[in-house]
Amino acid sequence: MDNHFLLFVHSLLRYGVLLTVAGAGILHLRGYLAKRPILTGERTLAIWAMILCHTQIVIGLILYLLNFSAYAQMSGDIGRFWKMEHIGTMILAAVLVTLGRVLSKKAKDERIKQKRVAIFYLIALVLILWAIPWPATTVGHGRGWL
Numbered sequence: 001m002d003n004h005f006l007l008f009v010h011s012l013l014r015y016g017v018l019l020t021v022a023g024a025g026i027l028h029l030r031g032y033l034a035k036r037p038i039l040t041g042e043r044t045l046a047i048w049a050m051i052l053c054h055t056q057i058v059i060g061l062i063l064y065l066l067n068f069s070a071y072a073q074m075s076g077d078i079g080r081f082w083k084m085e086h087i088g089t090m091i092l093a094a095v096l097v098t099l100g101r102v103l104s105k106k107a108k109d110e111r112i113k114q115k116r117v118a119i120f121y122l123i124a125l126v127l128i129l130w131a132i133p134w135p136a137t138t139v140g141h142g143r144g145w146l
């Protein structure tokens with residue numbers, strides 16, 4: 001497997017992460033506000049969001065390590081983004097998603113379960129959106145939507 005293929009998978013998987021994290025966060029918030037029990041599909045979505053976040057972290061780490069010397073030499077805003085912001089924020093987001101799921105599972109009360117996924121996932125969503133090198137930003141300059 002070469003770098004280009006892994007980078008493509010990592011790039012494409014951002015949409016899977018965004019859709020599942022946003023979907024699970026919003027659906028759990030909706031269920032909480034409507035005071036109804038969690039649906040099986042909603043719980044499955046929350047689990048998928050966690051799996052995709054973890055997969056993305058593993059692929060990201062491999063990409064980073066494969067090209068470690070290049071990143072080590074980068075400086076300025078771009079260097080800081082790749083060495084600190086992208087990695088740090090994404091790992092924090094994945095920790096939040098994992099915590100949200102684990103704490104939700106531990107709670108006995110259905111509403112507390114929903115509230116935990118809603119809060120943790122929606123905060124993680126904002127972090128992920130912020131740390132993606134979108135084409136219109138300085139760090140994403142020259143990159144596409146895929």
Ligand code: HEM
Nearest residue numbers: 007011014017056057060061063064087090091132143146
């Ligand atoms: C939810 C987690 C993450 C998401 C959604 C995400 C998303 C992205 C996106 C959209 C790109 C740009 C791809 C492209 O333009 O082709 C990218 C690049 C990259 N990401 Fe992540 N990422 C995540 C986590 C991580 C982590 C944890 C690491 C490292 C430990 C990492 C390392 C990288 C590297 C090395 C690149 C390539 C940079 C370059 O082109 O020089 N990512 N990531």
